[in-house]
Amino acid sequence: MQIRAQDNVPLVFEQFGAEDGIPLVLLHGLSQQRHYWGPVIDRLPGRQIVAVDQRGHGDSANDDVDATSDFSIERCATDVMCVLDE
Numbered sequence: 001m002q003i004r005a006q007d008n009v010p011l012v013f014e015q016f017g018a019e020d021g022i023p024l025v026l027l028h029g030l031s032q033q034r035h036y037w038g039p040v041i042d043r044l045p046g047r048q049i050v051a052v053d054q055r056g057h058g059d060s061a062n063d064d065v066d067a068t069s070d071f072s073i074e075r076c077a078t079d080v081m082c083v084l085d086e
Contacts, residue, residue, distance in 0.1 A: 001013055001014065001015070001086070002059070003082060003083065003086050004082075005055065005078070005079050005082050006078060006082060007070075007075075008064070009055050009060070009062075009064055009065055009069075009079075010059075010060055010062055010064075011052065011053070011054075011055065011060050011079055011082060011083055012034070012052075012053040012058065012059035012060045013034065013050055013051060013052040013053065013083050013086075014034060014050070014051050015048070015049070015050050016041050016048075016049040016050075016051070017041075017044065017045065017046060017047045017048050017049050018046055018047060018048045019048065020048065021047070021048050022048070023048040023049065023050045023084065024044065024047050024048065024049050024050070025049075025050045025052065025080060025083075025084070026040065026041070026049060026050070026051045026052070027052060027054060027076075027080070028052075028053075028054065028057065028058075031057070032057065032058075033053050033057050033058025033059070034051035034052055034053045034058055034059075035051075035058070037049075037051045050083060050084070052079075052080065052083055054076060054079065055069065055071070055075075055076070055079055056069060056071070
């Protein structure tokens, strides 16, 4: 699924497992993407899981995000809140 962050940057994420309960949000490290979590997701049956391509990575990468973009903890946390609100 794709949404737009508050600053209009695209964010792509996938949901897995149960539809209810508190979601477990999986965030990759530098130079990774949401698919990195595949083996982990397979070992967490019955959990609601959200795997996010963080800004500038995987399917969330685009021409609007470059080395001068805001990658602060605050911005990344806001992105996750946008995903969870969706």
